[in-house]
Amino acid sequence: MKGKFISVAVAAIFCVALVGSVAAEEINAYMGTSPDNNAKIVQFIKAKTGITVNQSFQSFGEIEARVKAEAPNFNADMIIGCGSSTGFMAKKNGWAVPYVSPAWNGVPDVFLDPQGNWYNIGNFSFVLVSNKDRLARAGLTMPKSWKDLLDPKWKGEIVMPSPLSSGTANMMRFSFLALYGDAEGWKFLEALDKNIHHYTRSGNAPTDLVGRGEFILGITSDENVKKRVDDGYPLVWSIPIEGTGYDGTFVLILKGTKKLETCKKIIDLLGTPEFSAVMAEIGYMTPRPAENKLYGKTLPKYIKLDLDKAADDKPKNNDIWKAKLRSTFE
Amino acid sequence: MAPAELSLKLKAGSGNRVKDFLNANLVNILAALLFFLLALFLLYPIIAVLVKSIRGPSGFTLEYYRTFFAKNYYYRSLFNTLLLGAINTVVCLVIGFCLAYMTTRGPYPLRKPLKVISLVPLIAPPYLFALSLIILFGRNGLVTRMFDLHWQLYGFAGVVISQTLAFIPLAYMMLENTLMSLNPNLEESAYDMGASEATILRTITIPLMAPGLLKAALLIFVMTIAEFGNAAILAGRTPFLAPDTYTMITGESDFNMGSVLSVVLIAPCIIIFFVHNYLLEGKKFTTIGGKPVASEPRKITPVIKVPLIIVTTAATGAILICFAVVLAASFYKILGVTDKFILANYLDFTSNQAIANSIRVSFIAAAIGAVIGVLLAYVIVRGKFFGRSFIEMASLSGFALPGTVLGIGYLLAFSAEPLKLTGGIMILALNCVFRFLAVGVEAGISKLHQINIEIEEASADLGASFLTTFYRIVLPIMFPAFIAGFIYTFMTAIVSLSAVVFLVSPGFQLAAVKIFDAAVYGEIGIASATTIKLILIVMLCLAVLNYVTKKTRLGSGLKQPVA
Numbered sequence: 001m002k003g004k005f006i007s008v009a010v011a012a013i014f015c016v017a018l019v020g021s022v023a024a025e026e027i028n029a030y031m032g033t034s035p036d037n038n039a040k041i042v043q044f045i046k047a048k049t050g051i052t053v054n055q056s057f058q059s060f061g062e063i064e065a066r067v068k069a070e071a072p073n074f075n076a077d078m079i080i081g082c083g084s085s086t087g088f089m090a091k092k093n094g095w096a097v098p099y100v101s102p103a104w105n106g107v108p109d110v111f112l113d114p115q116g117n118w119y120n121i122g123n124f125s126f127v128l129v130s131n132k133d134r135l136a137r138a139g140l141t142m143p144k145s146w147k148d149l150l151d152p153k154w155k156g157e158i159v160m161p162s163p164l165s166s167g168t169a170n171m172m173r174f175s176f177l178a179l180y181g182d183a184e185g186w187k188f189l190e191a192l193d194k195n196i197h198h199y200t201r202s203g204n205a206p207t208d209l210v211g212r213g214e215f216i217l218g219i220t221s222d223e224n225v226k227k228r229v230d231d232g233y234p235l236v237w238s239i240p241i242e243g244t245g246y247d248g249t250f251v252l253i254l255k256g257t258k259k260l261e262t263c264k265k266i267i268d269l270l271g272t273p274e275f276s277a278v279m280a281e282i283g284y285m286t287p288r289p290a291e292n293k294l295y296g297k298t299l300p301k302y303i304k305l306d307l308d309k310a311a312d313d314k315p316k317n318n319d320i321w322k323a324k325l326r327s328t329f330e
Numbered sequence: 331m332a333p334a335e336l337s338l339k340l341k342a343g344s345g346n347r348v349k350d351f352l353n354a355n356l357v358n359i360l361a362a363l364l365f366f367l368l369a370l371f372l373l374y375p376i377i378a379v380l381v382k383s384i385r386g387p388s389g390f391t392l393e394y395y396r397t398f399f400a401k402n403y404y405y406r407s408l409f410n411t412l413l414l415g416a417i418n419t420v421v422c423l424v425i426g427f428c429l430a431y432m433t434t435r436g437p438y439p440l441r442k443p444l445k446v447i448s449l450v451p452l453i454a455p456p457y458l459f460a461l462s463l464i465i466l467f468g469r470n471g472l473v474t475r476m477f478d479l480h481w482q483l484y485g486f487a488g489v490v491i492s493q494t495l496a497f498i499p500l501a502y503m504m505l506e507n508t509l510m511s512l513n514p515n516l517e518e519s520a521y522d523m524g525a526s527e528a529t530i531l532r533t534i535t536i537p538l539m540a541p542g543l544l545k546a547a548l549l550i551f552v553m554t555i556a557e558f559g560n561a562a563i564l565a566g567r568t569p570f571l572a573p574d575t576y577t578m579i580t581g582e583s584d585f586n587m588g589s590v591l592s593v594v595l596i597a598p599c600i601i602i603f604f605v606h607n608y609l610l611e612g613k614k615f616t617t618i619g620g621k622p623v624a625s626e627p628r629k630i631t632p633v634i635k636v637p638l639i640i641v642t643t644a645a646t647g648a649i650l651i652c653f654a655v656v657l658a659a660s661f662y663k664i665l666g667v668t669d670k671f672i673l674a675n676y677l678d679f680t681s682n683q684a685i686a687n688s689i690r691v692s693f694i695a696a697a698i699g700a701v702i703g704v705l706l707a708y709v710i711v712r713g714k715f716f717g718r719s720f721i722e723m724a725s726l727s728g729f730a731l732p733g734t735v736l737g738i739g740y741l742l743a744f745s746a747e748p749l750k751l752t753g754g755i756m757i758l759a760l761n762c763v764f765r766f767l768a769v770g771v772e773a774g775i776s777k778l779h780q781i782n783i784e785i786e787e788a789s790a791d792l793g794a795s796f797l798t799t800f801y802r803i804v805l806p807i808m809f810p811a812f813i814a815g816f817i818y819t820f821m822t823a824i825v826s827l828s829a830v831v832f833l834v835s836p837g838f839q840l841a842a843v844k845i846f847d848a849a850v851y852g853e854i855g856i857a858s859a860t861t862i863k864l865i866l867i868v869m870l871c872l873a874v875l876n877y878v879t880k881k882t883r884l885g886s887g888l889k890q891p892v893a
Contacts, residue, residue: 162581
């Protein structure tokens with residue numbers, strides 16, 4: 001009797017384990033936009049094509065690490081949302097399946113690879129956010145220039161993401177290095193470090209920490225700012241006079257996928273004006289013209305960037321970052 | 331006629347020979363099989379981590395270790411981690427002991443509620459406390475604002491407080507078990523003869539508890555230094571090894587340095603494991619009378635009573651407040667920012683799949699783990715073969731293995747053909763099986779020590795085959811150990827983050843990881859609601875399990891998840 005109970009239990013468990021892998025059209029994807037936005041994209045794909053996208057939330061930096069570690073046996077069929085550095089790396093190493101999608105005809109070159117190794121579904125930037133209430137209580141005003149952040153009055157009141165885990169932070173770093181030049185840029189980052197309370201894991205985390213009033217200022221990804229303001233956080237945001245940087249949100253098919261046709265359908269869908277409208281609604285600068293809900297009609301001022309160089313410099317800059325900014329802690 | 335008869339006889343003979351061989355050697359065959367499993371799923375991943383830490387792109391090198399010991403940063407990280415582990419272990423043991431003492435020796439009406447409050451956090455993710463602390467005591471937290479305080483939650487202190495709260499339940503569970511299995515007669519006789527409560531504690535209770543205390547200390551130390559959720563949320567700029575390892579692997583994909591950090595994390599655990607084994611050598615106090623017994627409440631002297639009451643009230647109060655905060659947060663859009671009561675967090679169904687996956691993984695892990703645990707215990711106690719003590723050591727080493735190590739080990743060992751398991755659900759389950767194996771094995775060993783081998787021999791002498799004996803005699807005796815292993819693995823697997831966080835993949839997301847992501851990301855409402863859902867579902871599962879075991883009248887083991 002007792003032994004039977006065990007065997008029945010074990011058998012039942014295996015049955016449970018086996019069910020649930022029912023075949024429908026579905027793919028696994030690494031998706032690096034915020035959990036909310038990932039869900040929006042997944043819902044859009046499901047509604048338009050019926051394809052189920054299984055995804056796990058990771059930051060851009062984590063997706064790049066994951067892809068590097070897994071190559072060439074990837075555990076996902078696609079990446080929907082990674083940084084340009086990951087896209088370039090995948091193209092260089094042959095990790096992407098090239099597919100020239102007819103649905104992307106007429107999109108400017110900066111949004112796609114001519115060989116079809118990657119597509120860019122929207123550029124995002126970083127902005128300065130502040131907590132209205134805390135700002136007023138402290139009797140301070142929103143900084144006008146990035147250099148204003150170096151003022152000692154902000155000491156311990158600024159948060160920004162860590163470039164070791166966040167692609168957004170990597171974008172901030174290469175943008176500041178491009179703005180000020182390498183030598184001056186590192187000096188700026190080191191001086192800024194004195195005022196930074198700590199570096200967060202995700203590029204969007206400062207938006208929430210500042211929104212909750214834990215800190216007065218945050219340098220953060222712009223992708224979530226509009227939603228958080230709508231949610232009711234007392235947030236104000238701005239782009240200092242020097243401008244901001246940008247990075248793409250790249251999409252690519254990973255080599256070894258057994259669902260190439262499904263992946264192609266998704267790429268096609270992402271090239272439509274309808275999808276651009278979804279992304280612009282969130283606040284992205286999209287491949288197809290659409291009204292941007294965060295910036296409106298006036299485009300932000302951009303720092304001049306070389307994304308290829310930024311991708312190449314990333315490992316080197318990580319080492320410098322660790323050497324310069326980690327040794328200084330208390 | 332004759333040849334046919336002969337061949338028939340031969341057949342029967344050879345059949346018997348196979349049977350005899352099986353009967354004589356089944357333990358050994360089983361042992362070989364189990365050894366193979368242990369080697370593949372426990373030793374191989376650890377070796378993979380060790381190898382990775384000394385093997386660069388151009389051959390073997392100690393460069394990575396040199397980097398570790400040359401950099402002040404890592405040194406600080408190690409120091410903080412060990413200090414955190416030490417403080418946590420001591421505080422958790424003290425609080426756990428007070429709680430356990432109250433629920434086993436204290437007044438009856440208090441026992442049940444105290445027990446429930448102390449155990450509930452066991453099925454909540456440990457980093458839940460970091461969330462509650464931010465909401466209450468963060469720089470803009472409710473309490474901080476109310477009293478206009480200026481303290482620094484982010485940093486060492488915050489991590490220590492949240493980790494302590496998170497591991498009180500484990501300390502309580504293990505110490506309560508030890509106290510329950512102490513025969514109260516000794517203490518009662520001492521009391522009747524006029525010994526004071528303090529004397530009884532000092533000379534009887536605590537010395538008798540020594541093995542249990544040591545084991546609890548080891549487990550808590552290992553689990554706190556490896557669990558990185560609280561540190562990742564609250565550490566600010568203070569470095570700790572576990573979150574650093576995590577960033578090293580998931581952010582930078584630097585497997586060499588990540589492996590070095592893991593090995594450094596193992597070292598203190600292994601040392602403590604051996605010290606623990608050495609101290610316990612020859613000090614196994616077997617439970618007299620076998621069955622756990624609750625003591626009659628006694629009059630406790632104020633000297634003992636007052637501190638006991640202060641500690642238990644403070645601890646249960648803190649746990650209750652943290653849970654209340656999580657419960658409240660789950661009903662608000664953003665607790666403390668826009669206080670609008672909503673149900674949307676519960677209606678967010680994206681987390682449901684993750685909860686379903688968690689339950690599935692934990693269930694598979696618990697079933698496999700309990701079976702393997704019972705078999706291992708049998709082989710260890712009854713087997714007489716070379717390497718028996720090695721198997722025992724290996725299967726109990728799970729106590730001393732930080733989760734991050736087995737997480738990275740599995741990633742290194744099982745991501746390429748022919749052993750490719752990553753990207754699936756089995757890697758998650760197997761990881762949990764072998765991490766939490768020790769409890770089931772130990773429960774099994776202690777059960778087997780209670781029965782005399784003569785019963786099995788008698789059964790064999792009466793002509794029962796090995797399988798029959800095992801099935802009819804050994805299994806029923808070991809069923810409580812099976813249940814203990816099952817429940818422990820199930821509960822620990824469902825909330826554990828430190829290893830599986832490296833192994834989840836799209837489509838196989840787990841609730842613990844999902845909640846952690848939501849928390850780190852700032853979706854406190856969603857994180858809280860998911861936590862509450864998870865707790866309710868796990869409680870339901872445990873209730874069903876309890877009911878099933880009771881129904882089959884086998885439930886005596888339920889009360890002792892850790893022997």
